[in-house]
Amino acid sequence: MKCDICGKAMAQTFLEKLKGTFVKDVKGKLRSVCFECQSRFRDKQSLLQQIK
Numbered sequence: 001m002k003c004d005i006c007g008k009a010m011a012q013t014f015l016e017k018l019k020g021t022f023v024k025d026v027k028g029k030l031r032s033v034c035f036e037c038q039s040r041f042r043d044k045q046s047l048l049q050q051i052k
């Protein structure tokens with residue numbers, strides 16, 4: 001799975017849990033955001049603005 005902001009593959013923990021988060025965009029589609037982008041953009045609003 002790739003990050004919807006930077007396009008990099010998302011890191012996984014040893015339990016195959018993705019490091020990162022998921023946010024719903026305006027259309028209600030679930031978008032993946034990697035750990036790095038999640039820490040760059042603190043709130044959900046600015047995360048969504050980065051997703052094309």
Ligand SMILES: [Zn+2]
Pocket residue numbers: 003004005006007008033034035036037038
């Ligand atoms: Zn990213």
